[in-house]
Amino acid sequence: MMQLLFLVLFVEGVVAFLLMVKIGPLRELVMKALDQIKTGKGPATVKTIAGTMFVILLSNLTSILKIQNKGSKLGTMTPMDQVLWRTHLLEASLMGFSLFLGFLVDRMHHYLQKLIGLRSRIGASKQEMEKLEKEKLKLKEMEEKASIEIKLLQEQVSTLTEDLRKLNLESDEKDKRVETAEARVAALQRQSADLLLEYDRLLEDNQNLQTQALGYRS
Numbered sequence: 001m002m003q004l005l006f007l008v009l010f011v012e013g014v015v016a017f018l019l020m021v022k023i024g025p026l027r028e029l030v031m032k033a034l035d036q037i038k039t040g041k042g043p044a045t046v047k048t049i050a051g052t053m054f055v056i057l058l059s060n061l062t063s064i065l066k067i068q069n070k071g072s073k074l075g076t077m078t079p080m081d082q083v084l085w086r087t088h089l090l091e092a093s094l095m096g097f098s099l100f101l102g103f104l105v106d107r108m109h110h111y112l113q114k115l116i117g118l119r120s121r122i123g124a125s126k127q128e129m130e131k132l133e134k135e136k137l138k139l140k141e142m143e144e145k146a147s148i149e150i151k152l153l154q155e156q157v158s159t160l161t162e163d164l165r166k167l168n169l170e171s172d173e174k175d176k177r178v179e180t181a182e183a184r185v186a187a188l189q190r191q192s193a194d195l196l197l198e199y200d201r202l203l204e205d206n207q208n209l210q211t212q213a214l215g216y217r218s
Contacts, residue, residue, distance in 0.1 A: 002090070002091070005094040005095065005098060006094070008098050009097060009098050012098060012101035012102060012105055013101065015034075015105050016101060016104055016105050018030045019031075019105065019108045019109065019112060031109065031112065031113075034105075034109045038109075046102075050102060053095050053098065053099055054095075056091075056095060057092055057095040057096055057099070060088040060091050060092040060095070061088075061092055063084070063088045064085060064088045064089055064092065067081050067084060067088070068085070071085075
């Protein structure tokens with residue numbers, strides 16, 4: 001019994017040490033082994049063993065108390081009682097420490113699983129953050145390109161506006177020139193009509209003078 005308890009304590013101590021200190025891939029191997037133990041019928045078996053050890057621990061404590069009460073009544077303990085008391089005390093101590101180490105290993109395994117999960121989630125969050133940073137940089141570059149294109153378009157619009165203003169001015173000047181030319185044409189037409197009337201009058205006067213001249217000759 002003692003050798004088995006020492007072996008259990010040694011194994012639990014090694015497992016606890018490997019869980020606390022990372023030595024190559026040993027921690028991962030121990031974690032996988034504990035994961036397998038906690039799957040299927042493993043938890044029920046472990047609880048049964050722990051319950052049995054706890055009952056034996058209580059039995060040893062009861063035996064220790066009985067021997068102490070017997071010794072206190074007699075005033076001293078016989079050599080056999082002393083051997084039994086020390087044996088029960090050693091077994092109780094080993095069992096108690098074994099149960100404590102088992103509980104410690106279970107909690108360490110539980111919190112290491114949580115830590116691994118948190119690390120994986122943190123890694124995924126970091127990857128998402130990196131993706132978001134890359135997308136942010138891309139958006140910033142696109143924004144800069146868009147701002148440059150907007151500036152170019154604004155310059156083109158201002159240039160086209162200036163050209164349109166110049167064309168409007170030239171069109172106004174041409175309209176004024178056309179109006180002036182039309183006015184001149186109208187004035188020339190009126191002057192030509194007046195000249196034609198004057199010419200007709202002069203022709204008529206000439207014909208009259210010629211008729212009068214012929215009358216005098218005859």
